[in-house]
Amino acid sequence: MSRKPKEELERIGSAVESFREKADLSRQQLADEVGVHYQTIGYIERGEYAPSLILALKLAEALDASVEDIFWLEEKHE
Amino acid sequence: MNELIVIAIVLATLSLAYLWVYPTFAGRNVTLMSYMDIGFTFVPAAVSALLFWQSDPVFRVFELEFNWFFYSVLAYIIIEIPVFILYVKARGLWPEYKALWGSSNSSDFGWSSDPKQVKKSLQDESWNGLRTKGALRFLVWGNTLVILGGTLVLSVIPNGPATSYLWIHILLIFVFWFLLRKAVRLVADAPEESLDERLVELRDRSYLWAYRWLSTVAFAFAAAPLGWGLWMNYIGASPDGWIYPVEITWGQINALFWLFAGFTFSLPSMALANYKIKHGLVD
Numbered sequence: 299m300s301r302k303p304k305e306e307l308e309r310i311g312s313a314v315e316s317f318r319e320k321a322d323l324s325r326q327q328l329a330d331e332v333g334v335h336y337q338t339i340g341y342i343e344r345g346e347y348a349p350s351l352i353l354a355l356k357l358a359e360a361l362d363a364s365v366e367d368i369f370w371l372e373e374k375h376e
Numbered sequence: 377m378n379e380l381i382v383i384a385i386v387l388a389t390l391s392l393a394y395l396w397v398y399p400t401f402a403g404r405n406v407t408l409m410s411y412m413d414i415g416f417t418f419v420p421a422a423v424s425a426l427l428f429w430q431s432d433p434v435f436r437v438f439e440l441e442f443n444w445f446f447y448s449v450l451a452y453i454i455i456e457i458p459v460f461i462l463y464v465k466a467r468g469l470w471p472e473y474k475a476l477w478g479s480s481n482s483s484d485f486g487w488s489s490d491p492k493q494v495k496k497s498l499q500d501e502s503w504n505g506l507r508t509k510g511a512l513r514f515l516v517w518g519n520t521l522v523i524l525g526g527t528l529v530l531s532v533i534p535n536g537p538a539t540s541y542l543w544i545h546i547l548l549i550f551v552f553w554f555l556l557r558k559a560v561r562l563v564a565d566a567p568e569e570s571l572d573e574r575l576v577e578l579r580d581r582s583y584l585w586a587y588r589w590l591s592t593v594a595f596a597f598a599a600a601p602l603g604w605g606l607w608m609n610y611i612g613a614s615p616d617g618w619i620y621p622v623e624i625t626w627g628q629i630n631a632l633f634w635l636f637a638g639f640t641f642s643l644p645s646m647a648l649a650n651y652k653i654k655h656g657l658v659d
Contacts, residue, residue, distance in 0.1 A: 333572065334572035334573070334574070335498055335571075335572050335574070335575060338572050338573075338574045338575070341574060341657075346657070347574050349573070349574075350573050352573075353573060
């Protein structure tokens with residue numbers, strides 16, 4: 299059975315957070331890099347907001363990762 | 377004679393504003409000066425109220441007749457225009473004024489807040505006390521109570537006390553509107569360019585809810601006279617069948633105006649505050 303969207307978002311949020319910490323960036327620094335409010339990064343990391351395609355691409359670039367490293371669906375992997 | 381008294385009050389107010397308050401407290405901050413100016417416009421009216429409330433004399437300008445309130449406000453505005461132009465010219469404030477008007481030059485001018493103010497507000501943490509769940513709830517319910525309660529009070533009390541209470545009602549509406557906007561960081565009224573994609577989504581959602589709520593209020597108030605008219609016919613209280621003699625007081629006219637004005641100003645921010653409460657999206 300596929301995972302609920304909320305769980306998918308939380309998993310993606312955790313991935314964003316761990317890549318951010320690996321890159322040694324604060325939420326504010328990452329937010330400035332991709333041009334959003336720092337709270338938006340918090341919402342993404344908590345799985346409370348799904349970023350647009352453009353923002354996802356910007357986040358991956360800022361975190362020095364490929365989009366597939368951060369944004370992928372569990373169902374596909376299974 | 378009364379006309380000259382009001383003009384003297386206007387001149388005294390203008391002297392206070394332009395010779396002391398604006399240079400000392402506003403300086404080159406034309407935004408602050410504009411807000412202060414709105415306040416000063418009503419100072420002569422407030423003083424006139426103390427002098428002419430009871431006697432309610434007629435003020436004549438050529439063939440036109442005014443009461444103390446309109447005469448005081450109009451006299452202030454007309455006398456202020458040349459003083460304002462001279463002041464701005466003497467202090468070289470035109471660039472600041474052009475920047476102030478220019479920054480609101482987008483297509484949604486008049487509908488949205490100044491982008492600079494929004495950006496500042498998004499970083500501002502000094503009003504965080506208003507952004508807790510409890511404070512947001514207080515503001516949403518408080519604002520609803522102020523508008524609906526004030527509407528009820530103005531509708532039932534006689535004209536004299538209604539005119540006095542009206543000022544308190546208007547003040548409360550603006551205080552709650554100001555606090556609600558601060559609580560949601562001006563997001564509900566912000567232009568597109570000062571928000572990121574999540575905030576644009578939040579703003580648009582709050583407008584959807586604001587429209588739904590406002591249309592509910594409008595529908596209720598449009599339906600009420602219809603229901604009342606049908607009821608009057610049913611009980612035979614309308615002698616001609618379809619003509620209804622209605623008396624409406626100044627208080628009731630204001631009750632209606634400020635009901636819609638109050639909700640029109642505050643509903644987008646209220647809807648956003650309510651959405652944040654429901655979804656636990658507090659800062």
